[in-house]
Amino acid sequence: xxxxxxxxxxxxxxxxxxxxxxxxxxxxxxxxxxxxxxxxxxxxxxxxxxxxxxxxxxxxxxxxxxxxxxxxxxxxxxxxxxxxxxxxxxxxxxxxxxxxxxxxxxxxxxxxxxxxxxxxxxxxxxxxxxxxxxxxxxxxxxxxxxxxxxxxxxxxxxxxxxxxxxxxxxxxxxxxxxxxxxxxxxxxxxxxxxxxxxxxxxxxxxxxxxxxxxxxxxxxxxxxxxxxxxxxxxxxxxxxxxxxxxxxxxxxxxxxxxxxxxxxxxxxxxxxxxxxxxxxxxxxxxxxxxxxxxxxxxxxxxxxxxxxxxxxxxxxxxxxxxxxxxxxxxxxxxxxxxxxxxxxxxxxxxxxxxxxxxxxxxxxxxxxxxxxxxxxxxxxxxxxxxxxx
Amino acid sequence: xxxxxxxxxxxxxxxxxxxxxxxxxxxxxxxxxxxxxxxxxxxxxxxxxxxxxxxxxxxxxxxxxxxxxxxxxxxxxxxxxxxxxxxxxxxxxxxxxxxxxxxxxxxxxxxxxxxxxxxxxxxxxxxxxxxxxxxxxxxxxxxxxxxxxxxxxxxxxxxxxxxxxxxxxxxxxxxxxxxxxxxxxxxxxxxxxxxxxxxxxxxxxxxxxxxxxxxxxxxxxxxxxxxxxxxxxxxxxxxxxxxxxxxxxxxxxxxxxxxxxxxxxxxxxxxxxxxxxxxxxxxxxxxxxxxxxxxxxxxxxxxxxxxxxxxxxxxxxxxxxxxxxxxxxxxxxxxxxxxxxxxxxxxxxxxxxxxxxxxxxxxxxxxxxxxxxxxxxxxxxxxxxxxxx
Numbered sequence: 202x203x204x205x206x207x208x209x210x211x212x213x214x215x216x217x218x219x220x221x222x223x224x225x226x227x228x229x230x231x232x233x234x235x236x237x238x239x240x241x242x243x244x245x246x247x248x249x250x251x252x253x254x255x256x257x258x259x260x261x262x263x264x265x266x267x268x269x270x271x272x273x274x275x276x277x278x279x280x281x282x283x284x285x286x287x288x289x290x291x292x293x294x295x296x297x298x299x300x301x302x303x304x305x306x307x308x309x310x311x312x313x314x315x316x317x318x319x320x321x322x323x324x325x326x327x328x329x330x331x332x333x334x335x336x337x338x339x340x341x342x343x344x345x346x347x348x349x350x351x352x353x354x355x356x357x358x359x360x361x362x363x364x365x366x367x368x369x370x371x372x373x374x375x376x377x378x379x380x381x382x383x384x385x386x387x388x389x390x391x392x393x394x395x396x397x398x399x400x401x402x403x404x405x406x407x408x409x410x411x412x413x414x415x416x417x418x419x420x421x422x423x424x425x426x427x428x429x430x431x432x433x434x435x436x437x438x439x440x441x442x443x444x445x446x447x448x449x450x451x452x453x454x455x456x457x458x459x460x461x462x463x464x465x466x467x468x469x470x471x472x473x474x475x476x477x478x479x480x481x482x483x484x485x486x487x488x489x490x491x492x493x494x495x496x497x498x499x500x501x502x503x504x505x506x507x508x509x510x511x512x513x514x515x516x517x518x519x520x521x522x523x524x525x526x527x528x529x530x531x532x533x534x535x536x537x538x539x540x541x542x543x544x545x546x547x548x549x550x551x552x553x554x555x556x557x558x559x560x561x562x563x564x565x566x567x568x569x570x571x572x573x574x575x576x577x578x579x580x581x582x583x584x585x586x587x588x589x590x
Numbered sequence: 591x592x593x594x595x596x597x598x599x600x601x602x603x604x605x606x607x608x609x610x611x612x613x614x615x616x617x618x619x620x621x622x623x624x625x626x627x628x629x630x631x632x633x634x635x636x637x638x639x640x641x642x643x644x645x646x647x648x649x650x651x652x653x654x655x656x657x658x659x660x661x662x663x664x665x666x667x668x669x670x671x672x673x674x675x676x677x678x679x680x681x682x683x684x685x686x687x688x689x690x691x692x693x694x695x696x697x698x699x700x701x702x703x704x705x706x707x708x709x710x711x712x713x714x715x716x717x718x719x720x721x722x723x724x725x726x727x728x729x730x731x732x733x734x735x736x737x738x739x740x741x742x743x744x745x746x747x748x749x750x751x752x753x754x755x756x757x758x759x760x761x762x763x764x765x766x767x768x769x770x771x772x773x774x775x776x777x778x779x780x781x782x783x784x785x786x787x788x789x790x791x792x793x794x795x796x797x798x799x800x801x802x803x804x805x806x807x808x809x810x811x812x813x814x815x816x817x818x819x820x821x822x823x824x825x826x827x828x829x830x831x832x833x834x835x836x837x838x839x840x841x842x843x844x845x846x847x848x849x850x851x852x853x854x855x856x857x858x859x860x861x862x863x864x865x866x867x868x869x870x871x872x873x874x875x876x877x878x879x880x881x882x883x884x885x886x887x888x889x890x891x892x893x894x895x896x897x898x899x900x901x902x903x904x905x906x907x908x909x910x911x912x913x914x915x916x917x918x919x920x921x922x923x924x925x926x927x928x929x930x931x932x933x934x935x936x937x938x939x940x941x942x943x944x945x946x947x948x949x950x951x952x953x954x955x956x957x958x959x960x961x962x963x964x965x966x967x968x969x970x971x972x973x974x975x976x977x978x979x
Binding site: 390437442454455459461465469477479483485487488490509564565 | 772773779826830846872874876877881883896898953
């Protein structure tokens with residue numbers, strides 16, 4: 202039903218509605234445009250999110266929340282925001298009185314996600330929260346409960362679940378492009394630097410909840426799950442950390458994991474904080490192999506199909522991934538799109554990562570995943586039900 | 591010292607000597623050409639080894655040994671061999687009386703390697719034996735002992751240890767091209783078919799000693815070891831096998847392993863008998879990533895260097911890998927090249943694979959590798975000492 206072209210159109214930033222005949226049409230979105238308060242002015246906000254909000258039709262910047270007033274004023278000026286739209290961590294709760302804000306986008310260190318998410322719900326706002334969702338299962342559960350109590354949407358910013366390359370890969374997987382999946386391998390990593398403030402908190406277990414596994418491994422774990430469309434039964438891990446490296450005083454460097462799935466498929470992968478930027482996965486199937494390398498960069502991702510004879514290679518146009526994601530959440534709020542990655546989805550990855558960490562603490566023992574979580578919406582087909590909710 | 595060009599020249603099939611000035615010169619090899627008796631006329635012999643022997647300067651076909659007389663006669667005629675150069679499994683020991691045979695190349699099902707290797711040594715011949723070396727550690731040890739007793743060379747046919755792409759990769763690893771190695775991932779596999787006689791024995795544990803792990807996994811395990819230039823401390827595995835698939839009555843289909851190395855590097859990989867032909871590895875290092883995909887095919891292999899800025903990409907010419915390997919062993923016999931992959935090297939992989947199988951039998955428990963094995967020669971530098979032995 203949903204073609205690659207649809208995915209690309211989706212990516213172009215237009216709001217889409219599915220007519221009775223199943224044809225996608227762009228709608229003028231500005232009237233419905235949703236106001237975002239961006240909390241946290243780190244590298245991700247400045248480099249990706251704020252520029253994307255500027256270019257996006259259905260979402261716009263309505264406020265900034267920062268612990269650094271001077272930086273906030275500078276950024277506000279740059280984006281044409283009045284001083285009244287700048288909040289501090291202390292007066293953040295007063296966003297309740299600002300109707301221009303409908304969504305709070307939490308782009309803070311992981312240990313601050315739960316607090317700001319719950320405060321945002323108390324202020325009556327919807328929340329888009331960066332991944333990993335929090336630093337403990339208990340926090341995740343409180344965040345979900347707070348959203349339900351406030352009758353507001355919580356979406357975890359799983360960018361790749363809304364991104365054309367990964368969505369196309371999922372669609373191809375569902376259509377059997379690789380045959381029966383045997384194995385998913387993921388290699389994730391980046392070079393961390395203690396002189397970079399946005400890495401300092403990532404290297405502090407209290408703030409990040411778990412170093413390379415929580416920060417980059419989550420992409421590999423999430424991809425394995427959405428590629429296979431099933432949930433792991435058990436997991437285990439081995440870590441490798443040079444404890445003399447000042448970066449790794451509290452967090453592991455390299456974590457390598459294995460996961461087993463009900464179908465028999467095996468997931469393996471690694472995440473490392475002392476290697477060049479890498480976000481790659483591959484699926485080994487009974488008929489073909491699907492390789493994405495890079496798979497989850499902000500641009501330049503692609504899929505190669507190997508092992509068949511003259512298989513067409515998907516050519517997938519790039520989009521503004523952050524703009525697309527924020528547009529999608531705008532549609533969620535308007536009831537025109539499914540919330541593909543709600544809090545429960547973030548909680549499931551947290552369960553898996555915590556099980557891997559538990560395994561590491563137990564010398565690599567296998568740890569069962571105690572969860573009956575099933576996705577409410579498959580991101581492979583969510584584009585097609587975008588107006589059906 | 592040894593440049594890529596040297597490796598390519600080496601691969602061109604010429605015998606090389608290292609002059610006092612360190613310059614490599616080709617020597618006419620025909621006077622030294624070594625006579626090979628090829629034992630077993632399966633797909634590998636017919637498709638690769640016999641054609642390679644025809645094209646190779648320092649090795650030539652001297653005899654065929656087969657359990658199928660008619661097939662042997664047909665092949666002998668094709669390669670211009672007289673009937674007197676055809677042996678059966680029964681009269682094989684009479685090769686002792688044939689001075690035209692210097693090497694016996696054992697290309698039989700794995701369970702037959704030990705017997706024919708030991709008989710060849712008793713007949714006074716040198717042995718090139720396909721990998722995996724045998725089906726048990728005890729067999730490997732008897733093969734090594736028999737070679738020593740006979741004062742004859744035993745080389746295990748680790749084609750990739752003599753192959754330019756893999757040798758270049760090792761040389762680059764030793765020079766620190768990726769920085770400190772963090773992880774090696776290997777993905778190996780192929781599609782087995784019960785209607786193909788050369789697969790039937792591979793799918794019979796008694797004959798193969800262990801299905802996909804022994805047949806294809808060995809490439810990944812061996813590559814991990816020669817890329818890292820160290821030996822694993824412990825290993826573990828998980829298997830996934832559809833026991834309703836008639837191919838997998840006695841052997842596992844997919845085996846996924848993890849290995850830990852003294853440096854802290856982690857090896858992970860998989861081997862599968864129900865996927866398209868795949869032989870790929872990648873090394874994640876602190877500075878760069880090195881990807882070979884395909885890595886171990888008979889042709890078309892290559893390396894990509896990722897993660898740096900404008901790194902030159904190695905362009906490595908292809909060679910006849912089987913001819914090169916047989917030439918090398920001819921040089922070993924003449925005392926002009928080191929035996930880079932002797933029986934002890936084959937035994938080490940057997941130890942590791944048996945430890946992985948033990949892990950599988952114990953539900954994935956970690957199994958220590960009890961071995962002080964160290965390579966006598968690093969295949970990365972063996973080209974440079976080819977005349978120094």
